[in-house]
Amino acid sequence: MNLLQRFREGDxxxxxxxxxxxxxxxxxxxxxxxxxSGAAEDLTLEVFWRIYQARxxxxxxxxxxxxxxxxxxxxxxxxxxxxxRDKTQELPPEWPQETTRNCNPALEREKRETVIRxxxxxxxxxxxxxxxxxxxxxxxxxxxxxxxxxxxxxKSRIFRAVRLLRKQLSWMRVHK
Numbered sequence: 001m002n003l004l005q006r007f008r009e010g011d012x013x014x015x016x017x018x019x020x021x022x023x024x025x026x027x028x029x030x031x032x033x034x035x036x037s038g039a040a041e042d043l044t045l046e047v048f049w050r051i052y053q054a055r056x057x058x059x060x061x062x063x064x065x066x067x068x069x070x071x072x073x074x075x076x077x078x079x080x081x082x083x084x085r086d087k088t089q090e091l092p093p094e095w096p097q098e099t100t101r102n103c104n105p106a107l108e109r110e111k112r113e114t115v116i117r118x119x120x121x122x123x124x125x126x127x128x129x130x131x132x133x134x135x136x137x138x139x140x141x142x143x144x145x146x147x148x149x150x151x152x153x154x155k156s157r158i159f160r161a162v163r164l165l166r167k168q169l170s171w172m173r174v175h176k
């Protein structure tokens with residue numbers, strides 16, 4: 001009996017092996033979505049708890065990683081919806097911090113904060129896809145696979161997110 005079959009039957013050693021193989025990747029994936037390492041730790045444990053509870057519904061001929069990522073994505077999206085803030089969030093370290101020569105750093109910071117505020121006002125589905133595409137620079141195919149949606153839906157959501165961001169930033173009078 002292979003590892004996935006043993007896991008499905010409730011073998012704790014098989015579950016532990018899968019946990020060790022996927023824990024780091026699932027945690028990193030959740031951090032990309034929720035932008036909070038503490039919440040990502042809690043959500044990662046919740047993902048694996050749910051995986052273990054749902055083990056009997058898992059088909060061992062399917063991709064365990066894809067299944068785990070979909071569970072993680074759904075939990076992360078639920079978390080983002082519950083904890084959505086209207087106030088400006090801290091700037092993620094991967095957001096560009098450069099300033100142009102002869103520019104006021106305070107004005108540049110204000111501009112970045114305005115962009116982030118506009119970004120956090122996007123609907124959650126658009127915000128997650130835009131974050132993964134524009135900040136994390138994942139391919140459309142990677143995003144589609146992880147979210148369990150067609151590539152065309154990913155492209156459509158990114159297009160809508162960019163269009164909404166442009167409108168908001170234009171309205172907020174933020175220019176390049």
